Amino acid sequence: xxxxxxxxxxxxxxxxxxxxxxxxxxxxxxxxxxxxxxxxxxxxxxxxxxxxxxxxxxxxxxxxxxxxxxxxxxxxxxxxxxxxxxxxxxxxxxxxxxxxxxxxxxxxxxxxxxxxxxxxxxxxxxxxxxxxxxxxxxxxxxxxxxxxxxxxxxxxxxxxxxxxxxxxxxxxxxxxxxxxxxxxxxxxxxxxxxxxxxxxxxxxxxxxxxxxxxxxxxxxxxxxxxxxxxxxxxxxxxxxxxxxxxxxxxxxxxxxxxxxxxxxxxxxxxxxxxxxxxxxxxxxxxxxxxxxxxxxxxxxxxxxxxxxxxxxxxxxxxxxxxxxxxxxxxxxxxxxxxxxxxxxxxxxxxxxxxxxxxxxxxxxxxxxxxxxxxxxxxxxxxxxxxxxxxxxxxxxxxxxxxxxxxxxxxxxxxxxxxxxxxxxxxxxxxxxxxxxxxxxxxxxxxxxxxxxxxxxxxxxxxxxxxxxxxxxxxxxxxxxxxxxxxxxxxxxxxxxxxxxxxxxxxxxxxxxxxxxxxxxxxxxxxxxxxxxxxxxxxxxxxxxxxxxxxxxxxxxxxxxxxxx
Amino acid sequence: xxxxxxxxxxxxxxxxxxxxxxxxxxxxxxxxxxxxxxxxxxxxxxxxxxxxxxxxxxxxxxxxxxxxxxxxxxxxxxxxxxxxxxxxxxxxxxxxxxxxxxxxxxxxxxxxxxxxxxxxxxxxxxxxxxxxxxxxxxxxxxxxxxxxxxxxxxxxxxxxxxxxxxxxxxxxxxxxxxxxxxxxxxxxxxxxxxxxxxxxxxxxxxxxxxxxxxxxxxxxxxxxxxxxxxxxxxxxxxxxxxxxxxxxxxxxxxxxxxxxxxxxxxxxxxxxxxxxxxxxxxxxxxxxxxxxxxxxxxxxxxxxxxxxxxxxxxxxxxxxxxx
Numbered sequence: 098x099x100x101x102x103x104x105x106x107x108x109x110x111x112x113x114x115x116x117x118x119x120x121x122x123x124x125x126x127x128x129x130x131x132x133x134x135x136x137x138x139x140x141x142x143x144x145x146x147x148x149x150x151x152x153x154x155x156x157x158x159x160x161x162x163x164x165x166x167x168x169x170x171x172x173x174x175x176x177x178x179x180x181x182x183x184x185x186x187x188x189x190x191x192x193x194x195x196x197x198x199x200x201x202x203x204x205x206x207x208x209x210x211x212x213x214x215x216x217x218x219x220x221x222x223x224x225x226x227x228x229x230x231x232x233x234x235x236x237x238x239x240x241x242x243x244x245x246x247x248x249x250x251x252x253x254x255x256x257x258x259x260x261x262x263x264x265x266x267x268x269x270x271x272x273x274x275x276x277x278x279x280x281x282x283x284x285x286x287x288x289x290x291x292x293x294x295x296x297x298x299x300x301x302x303x304x305x306x307x308x309x310x311x312x313x314x315x316x317x318x319x320x321x322x323x324x325x326x327x328x329x330x331x332x333x334x335x336x337x338x339x340x341x342x343x344x345x346x347x348x349x350x351x352x353x354x355x356x357x358x359x360x361x362x363x364x365x366x367x368x369x370x371x372x373x374x375x376x377x378x379x380x381x382x383x384x385x386x387x388x389x390x391x392x393x394x395x396x397x398x399x400x401x402x403x404x405x406x407x408x409x410x411x412x413x414x415x416x417x418x419x420x421x422x423x424x425x426x427x428x429x430x431x432x433x434x435x436x437x438x439x440x441x442x443x444x445x446x447x448x449x450x451x452x453x454x455x456x457x458x459x460x461x462x463x464x465x466x467x468x469x470x471x472x473x474x475x476x477x478x479x480x481x482x483x484x485x486x487x488x489x490x491x492x493x494x495x496x497x498x499x500x501x502x503x504x505x506x507x508x509x510x511x512x513x514x515x516x517x518x519x520x521x522x523x524x525x526x527x528x529x530x531x532x533x534x535x536x537x538x539x540x541x542x543x544x545x546x547x548x549x550x551x552x553x554x555x556x557x558x559x560x561x562x563x564x565x566x567x568x569x570x571x572x573x574x575x576x577x578x579x580x581x582x583x584x585x586x587x588x589x590x591x592x593x594x595x596x597x598x599x600x601x602x603x604x605x606x607x608x609x610x611x612x613x614x615x616x617x618x619x620x621x622x623x624x625x626x627x628x629x630x631x632x633x634x635x636x637x638x639x640x641x642x643x644x645x646x647x648x649x650x651x652x653x654x655x656x657x658x659x660x661x
Numbered sequence: 662x663x664x665x666x667x668x669x670x671x672x673x674x675x676x677x678x679x680x681x682x683x684x685x686x687x688x689x690x691x692x693x694x695x696x697x698x699x700x701x702x703x704x705x706x707x708x709x710x711x712x713x714x715x716x717x718x719x720x721x722x723x724x725x726x727x728x729x730x731x732x733x734x735x736x737x738x739x740x741x742x743x744x745x746x747x748x749x750x751x752x753x754x755x756x757x758x759x760x761x762x763x764x765x766x767x768x769x770x771x772x773x774x775x776x777x778x779x780x781x782x783x784x785x786x787x788x789x790x791x792x793x794x795x796x797x798x799x800x801x802x803x804x805x806x807x808x809x810x811x812x813x814x815x816x817x818x819x820x821x822x823x824x825x826x827x828x829x830x831x832x833x834x835x836x837x838x839x840x841x842x843x844x845x846x847x848x849x850x851x852x853x854x855x856x857x858x859x860x861x862x863x864x865x866x867x868x869x870x871x872x873x874x875x876x877x878x879x880x881x882x883x884x885x886x887x888x889x890x891x892x893x894x895x896x897x898x899x900x901x902x903x904x905x906x907x908x909x910x911x912x913x914x915x916x917x918x919x920x921x922x923x924x925x926x927x928x929x930x931x932x933x934x935x936x937x938x939x940x941x942x943x944x945x946x947x948x949x950x951x952x953x954x955x956x957x958x959x960x961x962x963x964x965x966x967x968x969x970x971x972x973x974x975x976x977x978x979x980x981x982x983x984x
Binding site: 135137142143145146151153231234236238239291292308309311312313314316318332334336337338339340342343346347349350352519520521522524525526527528539561563 | 691692693697698699700701707708709710711712715740743744745746747754755758806810813814817818821824825826827828831832833926928929930931932933934938942945947
């Protein structure tokens with residue numbers, strides 16, 4: 098009851114976080130507080146690597162993003178087409194070549210590395226060559242495949258040369274790489290970069306500089322002479338709390354100021370602590386039940402789920418709104434298809450199969466799956482209408498949602514069995530395509546073009562491809578290709594819409610929910626710019642309220658907030 | 662004696678080799694590998710295949726085994742997949758933390774357990790015996806993570822007198838402390854995890870100790886000692902306790918591997934970066950070089966613990982020295 102009461106009290110705040118608002122800022126507290134102070138962030142794992150070409154987890158990305166700069170940074174809209182909405186970072190300006198096959202970036206002459214050396218165009222060229230060198234082993238290298246080369250026109254002018262024209266040319270150059278210092282890394286053997294002291298004690302150009310890294314914590318301090326301005330905080334500290342409950346205790350005990358994700362069932366604990374507040378921000382996290390369209394053993398159509406009418410009937414038997422309410426209350430939203438609202442290509446007007454159990458029953462009847470003996474389980478040719486959904490045991494949310502879906506399918510005569518698997522076993526079964534249905538939850542890439550890897554035919558045929566369903570549709574592929582190739586943003590969005598409509602009609606998945614991210618924050622901390630793909634994007638502009646200066650750390654250590 | 666020790670050491674080497682081999686095979690047979698999680702979000706599967714090939718994971722398991730064991734024999738545990746560092750560097754970070762935590766916890770557990778056992782045995786059947794027995798049973802039956810969270814809530818939040826986790830304060834605060842302040846800070850951070858482990862373990866030791874004390878108390882030589890006019894304190898300390906320690910020495914041997922094995926759940930709750938949580942994370946991320954190294958160390962400690970228990974037996978019981 099307490100949880101429900103709290104959640105209801107959050108409703109106005111969440112409603113205020115409208116679709117448009119979500120695309121820009123997740124928090125409206127602004128950041129005009131007192132300069133100085135420390136923010137302690139409690140995390141489940143301390144990064145293993147912060148060398149940009151090798152970072153993979155969200156935790157590693159946030160540190161790399163803060164220490165290093167990109168040439169330009171996308172604003173809250175997450176637009177990846179063209180260069181609208183990008184803000185200068187290391188590059189003070191840019192211009193397209195006359196044939197659109199090159200972009201000239203002018204480096205900000207004020208930009209300095211943390212050791213005082215000037216940032217130059219040679220660093221940009223070095224960074225590009227570092228990312229694409231196979232010896233570096235960067236998983237991001239293929240993202241730069243359309244860039245032919247980078248040349249240095251003068252010390253402050255880098256030119257990106259492309260193999261072809263495409264809408265995300267600017268995005269690839271500006272966003273996919275964090276620029277690294279040639280003078281610090283050039284002498285290190287590429288294959289040894291991840292373990293070298295040069296990358297374990299990195300020199301970047303961001304508004305915070307590296308200070309300390311141990312198995313239990315990681316610390317950055319303000320780069321007070323930074324060309325983009327001194328950050329409002331003095332110090333950022335990430336502290337390890339592998340146990341989620343212990344993380345929450347740290348926040349409540351005032352040993353930490355920020356916890357990135359608050360589980361719905363923990364909100365009541367936060368509400369009892371007046372020094373804390375919850376902060377919602379948009380998410381790229383999409384949860385869906387994914388069908389295997391092929392029989393794993395024979396590679397023919399799956400005997401049950403290979404049929405599009407069957408998949409649509411199953412979709413219509415699921416009350417997605419009820420599942421979202423049950424599992425997340427107001428902290429989740431019904432999915433709008435294979436994308437999420439925070440992405441620029443999203444279109445929330447596409448009609449997904451409606452919840453209509455009556456229609457689902459009629460479709461199943463028409464397919465020959467009937468219930469002649471009235472035992473509520475449909476059969477055809479003596480075979481029961483039964484399949485298995487694999488779910489990772491580490492996800493309580495997915496387990497609860499799967500059980501709700503199981504009951505709804507039972508109501509129309511379908512027996513969906515749930516098999517809980519250890520996370521690696523679940524991943525191995527999903528990637529090996531040895532499943533009937535799998536409960537997937539994924540954080541989407543900011544670029545809508547990544548849908549080609551998620552659902553494109555090529556990915557469905559390729560071993561290790563992310564299209565685990567094996568979904569193949571020439572129409573879908575063509576629309577996605579046209580969207581990706583479209584230089585006109587409006588046309589591109591229209592093609593994406595048609596691609597989404599096509600795949601929604603084919604129903605290779607039941608798209609259930611997208612999350613609303615909820616962070617736990619010290620009430621005196623003024624936050625700003627929590628972007629769906631990076632809550633830390635504007636952390637240099639966070640600050641402590643003046644009143645917080647009066648509060649002392651209850652554990653008796655050195656005070657953290659501004660004037661302390 | 663020397664020959665027995667040498668024979669035990671050779672047997673230990675064979676055991677460690679067998680355990681390492683078994684672990685290597687077992688973790689390779691488990692579903693997924695070090696790149697399974699990365700493959701789920703990778704946009705380009707070719708890159709993952711390349712990374713697997715670089716790590717040698719695409720080779721036959723027999724070839725991987727021979728290569729890996731060859732390196733281990735030369736003292737090279739390889740590079741951790743999940744941490745991107747040499748395994749010995751990763752272990753060098755975790756082992757001191759675990760030694761401190763588990764060393765303190767084991768010492769406190771045995772001291773408290775033995776003391777409780779003696780008190781209970783001497784007050785057999787009294788309200789003190791029954792009260793302490795109930796209390797120790799209560800702690801013994803508590804799930805470790807639950808007790809840890811409870812201590813964290815009580816002393817870290819409600820009473821708010823102890824830190825909620827970590828080995829020491831945040832580095833920027835810790836660096837400003839004097840040498841004495843640093844020691845005090847580390848001890849403060851040690852209190853709750855050691856208390857949790859001690860409460861859980863001391864209960865079992867106390868029950869063993871009480872039972873052994875009562876068994877020995879009825880022996881003829883104890884009666885003889887009393888008949889000779891020896892004081893009760895002397896009887897207990899010199900005749901009863903010394904003989905009643907033998908079963909507890911076995912527990913010391915069993916507890917010894919924990920010195921480097923760590924305590925997974927307590928480490929997690931108190932954010933203690935030790936071997937327990939490191940090993941579990943390595944298993945979950947299929948980081949076989951790190952898992953195998955941790956298991957090798959663990960099995961070596963089991964062998965060493967067993968040897969240590971035998972040596973302690975010999976010290977406590979002269980009959981053992983005579984073989």
